[in-house]
Amino acid sequence: MILLQLNLYNMKRIFLGVLCGTLLLTSCNEYNQVLKTTNSEYKYEAAKAFFVEGQYSKAAQILTDLMAILKGSVYGEESLYMLAMSEYCSGNVETAAAYFKKYYQSYPKGRYVEEARFYSGKSLFEGVPDARLDQSNTLEAIKEFQDFLDLYPYTRLKPQSQEMILKLQDKLVEKEYLAAKLYYDLGTYMGNCTSGGSNYEACIVTAQNALNEYPYASPERREELSIMLLRARYHLARQSVQERQEERYRATIDEYYAFENDFPESKYLSEARSMLAYAQKQVKE
Numbered sequence: 001m002i003l004l005q006l007n008l009y010n011m012k013r014i015f016l017g018v019l020c021g022t023l024l025l026t027s028c029n030e031y032n033q034v035l036k037t038t039n040s041e042y043k044y045e046a047a048k049a050f051f052v053e054g055q056y057s058k059a060a061q062i063l064t065d066l067m068a069i070l071k072g073s074v075y076g077e078e079s080l081y082m083l084a085m086s087e088y089c090s091g092n093v094e095t096a097a098a099y100f101k102k103y104y105q106s107y108p109k110g111r112y113v114e115e116a117r118f119y120s121g122k123s124l125f126e127g128v129p130d131a132r133l134d135q136s137n138t139l140e141a142i143k144e145f146q147d148f149l150d151l152y153p154y155t156r157l158k159p160q161s162q163e164m165i166l167k168l169q170d171k172l173v174e175k176e177y178l179a180a181k182l183y184y185d186l187g188t189y190m191g192n193c194t195s196g197g198s199n200y201e202a203c204i205v206t207a208q209n210a211l212n213e214y215p216y217a218s219p220e221r222r223e224e225l226s227i228m229l230l231r232a233r234y235h236l237a238r239q240s241v242q243e244r245q246e247e248r249y250r251a252t253i254d255e256y257y258a259f260e261n262d263f264p265e266s267k268y269l270s271e272a273r274s275m276l277a278y279a280q281k282q283v284k285e
Helices: 002-016 020-028 031-036 040-052 056-070 076-089 093-106 113-126 136-151 158-186 199-213 219-239 242-262 269-282
Strands: none
Touching (some): 031 056, 040 076, 056 076, 076 093, 093 113, 113 136, 113 158, 136 158, 158 199, 199 219, 219 242, 219 269, 242 269
16 A cells, blocks of 8 residues: 555656646536547546545546546656556446556556556456456466566565465465365265266365465465365275275375474374374284
8 A cells, every 4th residue: 555655656746747737727617528529639638636535437538538548648657557547446346457457568668667556466456356267367466476576686676565465365376275175065966077087086186286276375275275284084994895995095194294294283193193193003913
């Protein structure tokens, strides 16, 4: 929030140097009259005035109308960034992300290119959906931040970018956790296992992949995935045919020691030890 306020302050300070007359004019005329005028220069100055006044939705509407006219002009770069920031401040983060990206692609050496790359990722970050839904935007946001940090490794925005990357990765982990939990909850139900295997096996693969792919996930989420992995191995062993049981009980025992090593003070340790004790009784010395 402080970063956004500073960014807006700097932009508004630039605009204020040339807007004194326009500010008075826009404050005394109807917004609709500005939209109807064919005077592009007047409309652009009005858009800047609305931006300075914090009326971002009005600024965005006017700038959208002017985009085709201003493209390629001396105002093209400034107007595109102002449009992106107006959409962002209006809460239209998906639209803002597209305009920020368009800005840095159109003006790779532009005045606001570093901020545009950052806010492209931040806009996507603020619009990521619930973990149960498609996570394409989450992956895109991570890529935007990673590209940003590759280009600006010493940027003042590095801590915020890294923090958001971790939160985005947690979102992906959450999706994998929910998928693994669904398989685990289905348990011995076979109606969805049209390609062979079992729900417990699917749970094991999904949970293990999540732990391997996202090593920086929160400790709490890693613990939840790890205990689910142990439970799934345990129940898979118990429901297996006799010739597969010993092998799978040994896998359960190995999983227990991995769990204990990673989470020696886990709230699930008592449950885990019960599974260990049962598994040890089922294997030959």
